[in-house]
Every structure is written in structure tokens, then in C-alpha cells.
Amino acid sequence: MAYHLYVKPGGFADISEYPLSLDIFPDYAYLGEFAAKPDVDGKRYVDGAWVRGDREPEHLENRRKAYPKTNELIQALWRAMDQGILPKVPGFYDKIDEANKRFPEQ
Numbered sequence: 328m329a330y331h332l333y334v335k336p337g338g339f340a341d342i343s344e345y346p347l348s349l350d351i352f353p354d355y356a357y358l359g360e361f362a363a364k365p366d367v368d369g370k371r372y373v374d375g376a377w378v379r380g381d382r383e384p385e386h387l388e389n390r391r392k393a394y395p396k397t398n399e400l401i402q403a404l405w406r407a408m409d410q411g412i413l414p415k416v417p418g419f420y421d422k423i424d425e426a427n428k429r430f431p432e433q
């Protein structure tokens with residue numbers, strides 16, 4: 328498994344198992360892919376270095392822990408587009424649809 332490390336506005340980290348589109352998250356900065364989960368809890372990225380600092384606001388940390396996994400959210404959006412509940416977003420819908428067709432549910 329690989330971990331993709333991003334810096335959100337304010338300098339706090341966001342770690343994802345999947346690469347994020349910086350077109351969708353334009354205020355994020357990508358720091359690279361890592362084999363082990365980076366230890367950045369309680370740190371902020373300031374002037375190119377991780378420093379101990381103010382923790383992420385508690386409500387944001389609690390939300391992050393409570394949110395479903397990213398792949399579950401993406402699949403829910405795709406299903407809503409596939410059912411016509413949401414309009415199909417080119418580049419998003421097509422890529423997910425292609426992956427779903429290549430690897431159908433068993």
C-alpha cells in the first residue's frame with residue numbers, strides 16, 4: 328500500500344491511499360508517495376519543514392475520523408450519476424465507469 332501526502336491550507340497534512348486530483352483540491356500541495364504512513368500528527372508544514380504546532384481544530388479532526396473512506400464516497404457519487412440523480416461529470420464518471428467495467432462486482 329502507498330500513502331500520498333498532501334498539505335492542506337493552514338499547513339496540516341492530509342494522507343490518502345489514493346492520489347487526489349489537484350484540480351478538485353487546488354489549495355492542496357502534493358508532497359509525494361510513501362511506502363509507510365508518514366508521522367505528521369500534531370505537526371504543520373511551514374516553510375518546507377514539519378514543525379510541532381497547533382493541532383488541527385478538533386471539529387476537523389473529528390469529521391475526518393467520522394467520514395466514510397474516500398473510495399466509498401467516490402462510488403456513491405458515481406452511482407448517483409449512473410442513476411441520473413446527479414449530472415455525469417466528464418473525466419470523473421467515465422474513469423470510474425471504466426474501472427467498474429474492468430473489475431465488476433462478483
